Every structure is written in structure tokens, then in C-alpha cells.
Amino acid sequence: MPAALAALALLLPLAGPEGPVDLSVRPGSTLAYTLVHKFHEVTGVSKAVEGKARLLPGGGVQVMVRARVDSFDSGNGNRDAHMLEATEAARFPFVTLKAVGALPPPAAYPATAEVTLQGELTFHGVTKPVALPVKVELAAPDRASATGKLTISLDGYGVERPSLLFVKVDDALVVTATLSLAAGL
Amino acid sequence: MRLATLLLVALAAPPALADEPAATPPAPGDASATAPAPPPAPDLTPRAPAAPLDFDLLPAEPAAAARPDPAFERLVARRRLMLKVHQGVGIATWASLAATAVVGQLQLDDRFRGGGDTGRYRTPHQVLVATSSTLFLSAGLLALLAPVPYEKRGGRLDTATLHKVSMGVATAGMLAQIVLGMAARRQAGSLRERDLATVHQGLGYATLGAFTVGAAVLFF
Numbered sequence: 001m002p003a004a005l006a007a008l009a010l011l012l013p014l015a016g017p018e019g020p021v022d023l024s025v026r027p028g029s030t031l032a033y034t035l036v037h038k039f040h041e042v043t044g045v046s047k048a049v050e051g052k053a054r055l056l057p058g059g060g061v062q063v064m065v066r067a068r069v070d071s072f073d074s075g076n077g078n079r080d081a082h083m084l085e086a087t088e089a090a091r092f093p094f095v096t097l098k099a100v101g102a103l104p105p106p107a108a109y110p111a112t113a114e115v116t117l118q119g120e121l122t123f124h125g126v127t128k129p130v131a132l133p134v135k136v137e138l139a140a141p142d143r144a145s146a147t148g149k150l151t152i153s154l155d156g157y158g159v160e161r162p163s164l165l166f167v168k169v170d171d172a173l174v175v176t177a178t179l180s181l182a183a184g185l
Numbered sequence: 186m187r188l189a190t191l192l193l194v195a196l197a198a199p200p201a202l203a204d205e206p207a208a209t210p211p212a213p214g215d216a217s218a219t220a221p222a223p224p225p226a227p228d229l230t231p232r233a234p235a236a237p238l239d240f241d242l243l244p245a246e247p248a249a250a251a252r253p254d255p256a257f258e259r260l261v262a263r264r265r266l267m268l269k270v271h272q273g274v275g276i277a278t279w280a281s282l283a284a285t286a287v288v289g290q291l292q293l294d295d296r297f298r299g300g301g302d303t304g305r306y307r308t309p310h311q312v313l314v315a316t317s318s319t320l321f322l323s324a325g326l327l328a329l330l331a332p333v334p335y336e337k338r339g340g341r342l343d344t345a346t347l348h349k350v351s352m353g354v355a356t357a358g359m360l361a362q363i364v365l366g367m368a369a370r371r372q373a374g375s376l377r378e379r380d381l382a383t384v385h386q387g388l389g390y391a392t393l394g395a396f397t398v399g400a401a402v403l404f405f
Binding site for chain 1: 238240241242243246253254257261264265268269272273276333334335337338341343344345346348403404405
């Protein structure tokens, strides 16, 4: 009986009186990739990011963010078309991140927190576990911004690396997320 | 009995204690003993998340998206092959154009600038002109005829547009050079031949320059 009570006490913070808070990704948020080629570096940016972060009463956070692969713009139409071919965007049109982490509510706002999200990134039809360090700036209980950077392997996701003048880009692709979040959107 | 009790006590002792280093007092002047410990680096090892990921915060993706379309994929493969060959032919075209300009300069010097008008560079120049023109045309056709399965963003000034504009200038230069070269030969022996040949020479370098710019912009 005491053991059951102790277990119940451990579970209590997960069922807070206020319930979860959903923060939606707002316009102006970006996802960017950076590719390195022997001759130059390429950055493609997507401004068509959709996503949500669910703040759980127990201090946990669930995150789901995705963007259409064809929404990334590197400033060169030919190169973007080449990227769509390499990533088979017609078959796998989205890149999606689902992750969880611990983000206890701060004692006061504004506040800054560093969170390492553990989750899965689905890209090119392949889902792999990832760890994403994120810096979260909590402006208010219903408003936040987050930035994070993640390096993935193109080979690991089965993407045939694009090439220019018969030289392939490096295997590492750096994904940077800059998200603005707010409740009620 | 006493031995068994000792053994039980030893087994019951927390194992972590055995692994902890003995606490030693900090040495005098040891700054590290008083400095705050640096924050632990985040553990970036990808692992299965502690909590399940069976939540969906966004509407489901279109289900039909993952269906392969063989006809579409054939177009993509054809485009990739054609553009890969285009790059190879483009590199060969640049080398051939550079050689044509060099040999053309030698031909001009031989004929008009005290070279003795031996004519020894004429045939090599003509062969290089034919080679460059063929390669140039092939590279252009490979790019122009490649299918475009994925719609491209257009109507803006980017490096792909600069590449096309530069190659358009180079194409005009190639055509003008061929006409001028033939016109100069028709005026052989006259003062006009030299004038036409000089313009032809300038256009040759301009064409090579436009082609070089068109290739170089791809690195930005």
C-alpha cells in the first residue's frame, strides 16, 4: 500500500491542473540546410515551416516540426531542382522531426533554457533517431522562440549526394531551425 | 556465523562507494577546487527517446505522396544523365575554346604581325573552331532539351540565370565569330581582312570570357 502511494506521488506532477499547452510555429520561422561542396557552401532556407510544441504539465515537451522539401530555396533554381531530384521530393515531400524533452516551466518569465530533444527525423523516407540541442527563450507562458542545429548524414538517409563538376557534396548536412512559437494559432 | 555476517554486510554496502575516489582536501592555491564546475555538455548521442513518440501534433501528410511514379522517375533520371554529360561537355568546350583562342592568336600574328604568313596555324585553328562549335552546340542542346520534371523557380536573378545569360552571350559571340572569320577569309589580301580578323580576335576573347563567367557563377 505505501509503495502504491509512492508511485502515485511520482505520477502526480504529470497530471497538473492546467493541462498541456500547445505552442504553434508562427510565420517567420525558418528551417535551413547547409551543404558543403569542395568549391562552395550552399544554404537553402524554408520559410514554410509548420509545427507545434506541446508543453506538458509535468515539465515535458513534445515537438513536431515539418517542412516541404520543395519549399527550401538556395537562391538558385537549378540547384533547388537538383536537390529535389536527389531527395526524391515527389515521393518523400516532407522532412519531419518528432521529439521529446524536458522543459520545466521557469520560475519567472522571460527565461532561457537549454534542452536536448531526443526523437526521430524522417527524411527521404528514412526515419532515424536524433538528438537535437535547442536553446529556448521563453518570453511568456504562451510565447517562445527556439533555435537548434543538427547534423545528419546524407548517406545515412539514403540520399544520393548531389554533385557539381563530378565532385559530390560532403556527406554532412547541417539543419538549423529558428522557430517562433505562440499559443492560440 | 561471524564470517557469514561480515560477508552479508560487505555485499549490502552500496557498490558505488567502492568506486568513488577517496576525498582529499584541496591543495592550497588550487583554483579548480573553488571554481564552479562547468555546466555538463549536452548528451547528443541519438537514442530512443525516453517518452514514446506516438503523438501527432500536425495533420497527417498526404498518403499518396510516397507512391512512386515510374514515368516521373524516368524523366528525373534522364535529366540527371543529360545534365551530367552537359557538365562534361561544357568542361571540354571551355578547354577547346581556350585552345582555339590561343591558336587563333598565333594565326593572327603569323599572318598580320610579322610571322611570315606561313599559314601553319590555319588548319589547326579551323579544326579547333569545328571542335569548339560542335562541343558548344552539344552542351547547349543537352541543357535545353533536358526534361524538367520538377518545376523550377523562375523569374529572378540567380546564378542559374547568370549562367544562362552568359552562355547566351557566348552563343552570340560564337555565331558572330564564325561569320566574321569566313568574311575575313573572303577579303583575303585586302586591308579589310585585317580589320575583320582583329574584330574576330576580340570577339574570340570576349566569347571565351563570357563562357568562363558562365561556368564560374556556378561556384557561387
